[in-house]
Structure formats: structure tokens, C-alpha cells
Amino acid sequence: MWHCQAVTSANIAGAVRQGSLRELNLAVVLGRIAAADRPPSRAAIAADTGLTRATVSAVVDDLIAGRLVAEVDPEPRTGAGRPARGLRLAADGPAGLGLEINVDYLAACVVDLTGTVRHHEVCRADLRPVSPTEALARLVELAGRARAAADRLGITLAGATLAVPGLVDAHGLVRLAPNLGWRDVDVPALLAGHPPLTGTVDGVPALTVDNEANLAALGELHAVPGTSSFLHVSGEIGIGAGIVLDGTLFRGARGWSGELGHVPVDPAGPGCRCGGRGCLETYAGQEAILGAAGLSGADLPADTAARRLADLAAAGDPATRAALRAAGTALGVAVAGVVNLLDLDTVVLGGGYATLARWLRPPVATELTARVLTAAWSPVSVRAAALGAESAVVGGAGAVVRQIVARPSGWLGRRQ
Amino acid sequence: MWHCQAVTSANIAGAVRQGSLRELNLAVVLGRIAAADRPPSRAAIAADTGLTRATVSAVVDDLIAGRLVAEVDPEPRTGAGRPARGLRLAADGPAGLGLEINVDYLAACVVDLTGTVRHHEVCRADLRPVSPTEALARLVELAGRARAAADRLGITLAGATLAVPGLVDAHGLVRLAPNLGWRDVDVPALLAGHPPLTGTVDGVPALTVDNEANLAALGELHAVPGTSSFLHVSGEIGIGAGIVLDGTLFRGARGWSGELGHVPVDPAGPGCRCGGRGCLETYAGQEAILGAAGLSGADLPADTAARRLADLAAAGDPATRAALRAAGTALGVAVAGVVNLLDLDTVVLGGGYATLARWLRPPVATELTARVLTAAWSPVSVRAAALGAESAVVGGAGAVVRQIVARPSGWLGRRQ
């Protein structure tokens, strides 16, 4: 967990001022506490990091004063010596608010510093016929209830992340969300007037908007310790991918990476709405699978569609099984290219694919074994997303708290 | 957005000791001097970085004492005030030795801190029938001459990088170099006994072995300022790719990224030696192009093959032109997938493709325009490699000096 241990200093290429020293060590020590599987002692952190025990004590004092870290009773331990006081992330410290707008549901959740989901609410509704303004109004309601829940739990929300199924630019403008029918929707502007989600708090925007597939990948990274590099494939109506490398989400030059749906699978294949031919989406997108299975699912909500297919496949429907096998093969071909190019060792099937993983996994794995160069001496593992459809909300909320863990000085210096 | 952007720091997860402050500021100041287009003054650096002039002066003194930076006469400047003394990278400081073993040549070059190539030697010979031991023996000769040249020029070699057309692991073991016929060749072990290329100097290995496509991409990054994110496609017998993002080479989870040649282009296409079907290599690899052009080029040295094709195409040979158009289309299809996935804005045609760029560029650009989602509002540029076939050697030598610029403390603390 908490692989995002990169030290994000205030000024990347900028100068390293005197205070940066403490700033960096706060991050280092907090990072160790977060990464440890059992509450470490100050002495253990000192031995681990190479810092002096004196320094670690001073740093930890700051962290405790800022409610980021709490002391726990010493573990029963064998051997002589004064027992250590364990350190762990505080459960009553800052928490993150995750929000999601998708085609057929709205969701909100609160995740605390330890990564625990403290509140979770999903509101099913077909959002396609609804205007962005109306959708965001409903979202604000959900966010209000989440905030009330956080108040009752005695935790403070430090920020919020909104997951959207589309291309988002650096300012929170949703350039294009085809399946929602959104185009150039300026979310921050539409939310002006809803204080908790507006403006900046100590220089950090109160709400960040991000692509759903990216956040889902972060959620998986968070939820499954051990894998720090993987490709998270999110199969909905479109097919998005989140690429995580060494615990860092890879966003591309302009932040629009992950368009796996339009990787060509067969240059002579059927035309795609993107203008190309034979894109993966025309083989393994939701509509393609539904069509091949003999269902005309244009009017089905996305989540329902995946479940319907899973039910039919489980019942042994041959057309559905064939459709899933074909989709899995196409997916495997496309993913094999990515794995060859990026040298990944794990592929996670998420979104709607998580529901269908039982039938998609075999053909995907077959193609990977056949096509990946390094598969012979280091096989590629394929698994379903652990969080399933909740990856994106939880990942968004988790991103907020992980940001704090990565740069605690921002939170500590907040109310000077 | 931009939550988890990686940060380049000397010690990512490590503790920040007291000396790290100076260590980091040495890197910051030297980085500014290296990045500036005209020699900046101490005062300009201070204003730029936010450091005090006093601090910058102290740091610069260290850099000058370590022969990394030199003062130059002030530029003729208008306006009042004491004239500034300009700072630039020292040309007589440490330099990098680049070495390359390829199918039909050996090469060595010396690049100084400023990025200038101070020595360059290419030795053409078909290396396929030669044993690894013999090939490395010849390489040592070349390296010796390069070292002698460096001595004459009064510069010290700080390290060496060897470019190899194959998969290399972290210890310099060449796992597989199919076109050389190498398999599990332990380069450092075979070079034991040749002092300048053996062992470690101050903890840094004297020789690093890396993939040719990776180093070529680094060379291009170095040579063409302005593009910091691109895909460098290196077309030889195999097709390798170097991915550069924000000025950083992307190596993949285990360092074996870039196998573009086995990205599937048509799942029903001809079988490939990798075991898959319809890999890019079977359409745009050198042998495929030669075959389509009606040449049986199995015995042609790689470089010669590209030149022969270029000559025939220039002469108007229709079969060759059609072959190149088909290869370019396949290349465009594969690259479009990569660009969609990683959100890149520049594609560089390198290696043998550099020679053929005039004919490959149009079909590649056509496919990209048709298939890349974001092409409509931000076109992808396609260009030939600036360094052509020398990218890899120069890139390897450049990697050595850039390593010093990125972490000058290693060089400064070398002979304490």
C-alpha cells in the first residue's frame, strides 16, 4: 500500500530552502509509517531511514501535533529492553472525499488516512438524459451527506476528487465524456457557490477532477499491496486503461493517456466512431459484446449490461460465451502489445470487465502467453479488480489522503 | 489532477540528511546552468531559483572547484551595473565514453559535459559470425583509442555506456540479442581484466550496458531541445522503441520496455518468430520491407539495407515505394495505438527508419491523423532522428555526463 512514496516537494526543479529539509523528512518518516505493516517505533524508523533517533523524535512530534500520526500501545514483544511505542496513521486525522459521476450512478465515499472507507453511498440513476448542471446538483447533495457523516465521525475532509468517464484537462474542464454526452463542461465553474467544493484551500484546490480509469487504477494500487506496476483495464462502453508504474500513475504528456479502446486490433476491421478502423472498442466494447451475444443493449445501463452478460454466461448460453471469448481474445491482443511495449507483469480487469473476469481471463491469458516476448521466463498475471466497480470512487478519495501522506507539510502548515 | 507526478530527487525514499541540502542545491544550480541557452550569472540563477545570491555563490564555488563549471567573460550588455560573469558547463571537466556493438559495426565516442562530441570512431565489420569474446576484445581496442584521445584533449572519462541491440538486465547481462546471435552474455564478466571498463569507481559502475533503442532515444532527447516527450522508433532487423516522458527515459517494470516490434498489427497476419501472429515486425521489419521490395536481403548488413532501399525509392522503383508505403502504414497503425495509450505528441523515426523517413513519414502521419483521438485538436508530429544512426553511441556517452549533471555530488565527492 501507499506506494506513492515519491517526494513531491513544493518546487520540483526549484531551490531547496532550509525548511525543505524538515519538509522532506516529514514525508520520509510519514511514508515509512504508512508503508509499514505493523506500527513501527521511532527507533525502528531511525534505523530504517538512517536518520538519528533524535531527528525522528522531533519529526514524529510534529506529525502527532498535526493529527497525522497516533501512538498505539506497544505490541507484546519478547526480549529485554524498554518497550517501543508504536506509530500508525491517525484514523481521526484528515480524510478524503471521493465522488463519481458515471453513466448509471452517482457515488460518494470518505476514506481516512489509513485507507479505510468510513462512508459510502451509491445513488443509481441514468445520468445520460440529465444535464450536467442537474447532475452536479445531485452530486452536491451526495457530497453534503458525506460531509455530515464525516462530521459525525469526527474527521475532517481535506479535499475531494471527482471521477468522470472522460478526458479531463488540468483545470478540471471535462473536454469530452462521450458516454455521458458531455462536452467542454467546466465542472469547477458549475460548482461555484457550493463552498466545500469550490476554490482553493491553502493553495490546494478543494476539488480535483480526474478520469475515472486513472482513479480506478489508483484505487487498485491502494487496495492490493504487492503489485506496484500494472495495467488496469476498465471496460465500460468505452475501454480505458490506467497505467501504474512503480506505484506512480502514468498520465501521459498532457494527462490524456489510457485510451486503450482505440488501439487498433485489426486495421481492416469495422469502422469505429473515432474515425479509425478495427479499434479494440469495436471488438471488446460493451456494445460489441452485447451485439455478438444477440442482445441489443443500447438502452441498458452499463452496470446492468455486464451483470446480464455474466448471468447468461453462467447459465451456459453459447452465444454469450462465444461473444465473451471473442472479446477476451481481442482484448488479449491489444493488451499484449501494451505489455510488450511497457514491460508490465500484471494486468487487472476492472470496471465492467471485473464482473466478466471469469470468462474474459482465459482468452486474455492465452493471447498474452502467446504474444508477450518475456512471458516465457516471467509470466504475466491477469486478475479481476479487487474493488470492482468501486475502484474509482475509493481511488479518488484515496488520492486525496495519499497526497497528504506524500507531502505532509502542506497539511501541517495549513492553519498557521 | 497531477497528483502523483514523479519527482526527481537524489534519494527518493531515503532519509534527507544534512548534507543532502547542499547535494540537492548543487544539482539545482548545475541544472540551471546546463539548461540555460546563454551563460547565466550567479545573480540570475539566484533570482530564478529563489535561493540567495550568497548561497548560489557558495554552490558555484564548489562546482568550479570540481571542474564542472567554468566562468566566461561577460556578454556585452546594455544598461548600468557591474557586468555579470557568465557560467557555463566546463568543457575540460568529466566526459562520457559511449560504446556500441551492432550487427555491422562497432563504435566509440567521447562526449563532454556540454554535450559536444569530442571524439568519434566507427569500425565497420559484420559482427554476426564473431564470438562475443572477440567482439568485446575489438571494442576494448576502440575504447583504448578513445581514452587516448581524451587524454590528449585534457579531459577525464567519468564512465562508459555500451549500447547493445538486445534485452539487457540490471547487471549488464545481455539476455538476448537475436540479431547478433547473443544469449546470456555477461559483458562485465567478459571485460574483467580491462581496467578502465571494469569494476566500480566510487560506487558507480565503470561501464553500464543498455539497450540500443533506449540510448538512441536519450541521444535524441539530448540533441533536439524542446521536445521532452516522444516515442523514438528504431527500425533495424527488429523494431525497438524508446519512450521519453518529461525528459525521462521510461524503462518499464524490469527495464525491458520498448518491444514495439511485437505489437500486434493484424491478429490473423503471418506468424512471427516470437510465436504470435501479425506482429509489426512482420510488416515493417527490415526483412519484410526487403522481401516486399523484391530484394532477398538476408545477407545484407543492416545499414546497407536501409540505404539500398532509400536509393531504389529515390530512383522511383515502384515495388520499393509500395513496400515502404505498406511498412509505413503498418508502423502508423502500431504507433497510433501507442500514442493513444500514452498521449504522446511527437514520434521520431530513428535507426534504419531515419534513412527511409522521407518515404515512411507520409503513411505514418496519415494513420496517426486518422486514428489518434486527440489528433484533431493537437496534432502529432512525425520527424526523422536528428542524429540518425549515431543516436545510440552519442546517447550512451551523453547519459554518462547527464548523470553527473543530475547528481554532481557524486563526482565532486569522488576523490576525497
Next chain:
DNA sequence: CCCTATTTGTTCAGTGATTGGATTAAAGGG
């Protein structure tokens, strides 16, 4: 020609954070 404004680079006391050693705290073992 001299004087002033202006910009550059250096010197020096001051401060913040880490260091290393000594000290106190809290157990277990003989």
C-alpha cells in the same frame, strides 16, 4: 572628469535542522 545610480558578487553574524553523545525511562534476566 567626477559623481551617482545600478547591478553583481562577497562577507558575516544569525537561525533552523540535523548530529552524536550522554542521559533518563522502562522492561527482562540472573
Next chain:
DNA sequence: CCCTTTAATCCAATCACTGAACAAATAGGG
């Protein structure tokens, strides 16, 4: 009960940056 062991803290010393004052070098104006 004393000694050993490990944990955490205290304190003087050190290192690097800060801020301000100062010296150096030049252009421009009277």
C-alpha cells in the same frame, strides 16, 4: 536487587541557508 538491553529524550556542536551590509565594476549625467 542489580545489571543488561532497548527506547526515547536532552543538549552542545556543526552545517548550510538567510538577510543585510559592503565592495566591485560599469553606464550615464552634469
